[in-house]
Amino acid sequence: MTPSSRATEPAAPVSTPASNPASRQPRFVVAPGGTLRGQLRVPGDKSISHRAIMLGAIADGVTEISGFLEGADALATLAAFRAMGVVIDGPDRGRVRVMGAGLEGLRDPGLALAMGNSGTSMRLLSGLLSGQRFATTLTGDASLSRRPMRRVTEPLRAMGAEIETTSAGTAPLVVRPVANLHGIHYRMPVASAQVKSSLLLAGLYATGETCVTEPAPTRDHTERMLTAFGYPLERTPGRVCLHGGGRLRAIPIAVPADISSAAFFLVGASIAPGSELLLQGVGLNPTRIGVINILRAMGADIGVEGLREEGAEPVADLRVRPAPLRGIEIPADQVPLAIDEFPALFIAAACAEGETLLTGAEELRVKESDRIAVMAEGLTALGIRAEVLPDGIRIVGRGQRPDVFTGGRVHSHDDHRIAMSFAMAALRASGPVEIEDCANVDTSFPGFAALAAGAGLGIVEEAA
Missing domain, CATH: 3.65.10.10 (Enolpyruvate transferase domain)
Structure with a gap:
């Protein structure tokens, strides 16, 4: 090893999914349609x-x-x-x-x-x-x-x-x-x-x-x-x-419930007709609430109940119901406040009326995967028009039609947030959504499939 130079850092490459059967990972298979209902608490932040x-x-x-x-x-x-x-x-x-x-x-x-x-x-x-x-x-x-x-x-x-x-x-x-x-x-x-x-x-x-x-x-x-x-x-x-x-x-x-984990359910209940979820004890740190601000700007129905402080962090219950979403240009000041939640927000954008434009989000290209390229790849596989930009993405939403997404297979590229985001896409799909390479979901959300299934998502985790 040698000390690094000061060259510009490259974007994280998009890995090629493994084809060797010995290296196969667990996968999600999610049935189309459904609603999300009830009360749940996602894991700690x-x-x-x-x-x-x-x-x-x-x-x-x-x-x-x-x-x-x-x-x-x-x-x-x-x-x-x-x-x-x-x-x-x-x-x-x-x-x-x-x-x-x-x-x-x-x-x-x-x-x-x-x-x-x-x-x-x-x-x-x-x-x-x-x-x-x-x-x-x-x-x-x-x-x-x-x-x-x-x-x-x-x-x-x-x-x-x-x-x-x-x-x-x-x-x-x-x-x-x-x-x-x-x-x-x-x-x-x-x-x-x-x-x-x-x-x-x-x-x-x-x-x-x-x-x-x-x-x-x-x-x-x-x-x-x-x-x-x-x-x-x-x-x-x-x-x-x-x-x-x-x-x-x-x-x-x-430790409050993680708003980054709650984001998948905020999006899922916003896009699935007949849904109503109460997400309990979610951390609402002001530097983390970009996902709520962006969804509300798109027209989402998200209520904050029982706001309180636990330790040094604000905490509340979030009630979310479905609402017609519209495409927006995501405000620059919200980008750093929602940097980990954009994969889920891209699913919401696909279900919105009109275009959603994200810029100023170069950081997404050096996460667990290049989340801009990988999400665009998966959205395209499910029938959504998505244009990759150097620092963001343009997504053409398909509005209120019930079958926003086609069924199909997407690869998470070992990225937990990609896998969980596409699981929610099945709520508005015309066929099953199969998501490969899901082992890393346990890095941030152990038990995701079981919790989502209990709320009404038709998800099955298949062993490697």
């Missing part, structure tokens, strides 16, 4: 689950977590801290006890830390590990090993960190100990909560002040949780600063 483990591990005292997401991504974070000597009980039905080791209490794991498919784990840990007194290697699966890491390694190097990547700027990452880190004032060229969080975690170990300025609002779970753990921050619009050398005090953390 993935972003908050990651951060609860990370901050609990370096806090003083015992952090009690409820609602923890027992998906593969969050479990990779948990396993990494166990490997670094942190005593963690659970998870047991979403409950986890983290016996904090303090800021200086992590130990050399003696082996590479496997991050699986979790970009959040790798990018945030690269910052936290930059301040440790031992070397660590972070590895990932084939998908994660294609994703760009220069966006986080370069500013960390500016803080004095020693991090090696491949020549392409990808994982594995090798983080070596340094004498000290120093704070920097960093203006992010692209809005990214993962980069912001990584630098703030490194800043806990740095001398002086670390400030991050973002070009557009991104999710602020790290800032909220640091404050809840008693770490002083200075926050102004678009900017956050902290000084190194403080301490974190353990607290109880209640």
Whole structure:
């Protein structure tokens, strides 16, 4: 491995689905039509689950977590801290006890830390590990090993960190100990909560002040949780600063239901006639509600009930009923607030009257897959006109006709959000929708097929 250059990061390639029968994954087969009805709670928020483990591990005292997401991504974070000597009980039905080791209490794991498919784990840990007194290697699966890491390694190097990547700027990452880190004032060229969080975690170990300025609002779970753990921050619009050398005090953390997981059901109940769903205890962090804002702008009927605060996060129940949707030009200020929910929103756009246009979403091209190209491929396979743009997509909706989508087969390209989005497309399809390569759904939404089937989706998960 050699240190990465400063070349522009490429978009993540669209992988070719495996043809070797030995490499087959579980698939979804979804019957056409149906309605979604009842009350349900989707799993805990993935972003908050990651951060609860990370901050609990370096806090003083015992952090009690409820609602923890027992998906593969969050479990990779948990396993990494166990490997670094942190005593963690659970998870047991979403409950986890983290016996904090303090800021200086992590130990050399003696082996590479496997991050699986979790970009959040790798990018945030690269910052936290930059301040440790031992070397660590972070590895990932084939998908994660294609994703760009220069966006986080370069500013960390500016803080004095020693991090090696491949020549392409990808994982594995090798983080070596340094004498000290120093704070920097960093203006992010692209809005990214993962980069912001990584630098703030490194800043806990740095001398002086670390400030991050973002070009557009991104999710602020790290800032909220640091404050809840008693770490002083200075926050102004678009900017956050902290000084190194403080301490974190353990607290109880209640993880709300993940709005990114709720998004599939928000779209499904919006497009399926006769539906009515109550999604319970969904986190409504202001930096995450773009999916609600966009759907409402398209005409969706989404009500917010019982708004309350749990811990440092706003939470509410969401009631959603079907409504005629219209195509829109998605406002630029909503793009970073809905970056993970766009695959589901593209299904809504196909069911809308007129065109939907998304621009300014280059970040979608370097997720678990190139989500613009992969969604366009799947939409086309199901009879929808979709034009790929360098930074977005144009989708020609088919309005209120019952058979918006044809039946057919789509490939998720190992991307959990692609798989779950196309499952909802079957609600308005003329034939069965078959979705290949669905193993990674468990990274963020274990039990998705069973929960969706209980709500009325005609989904069957077929074993590999």
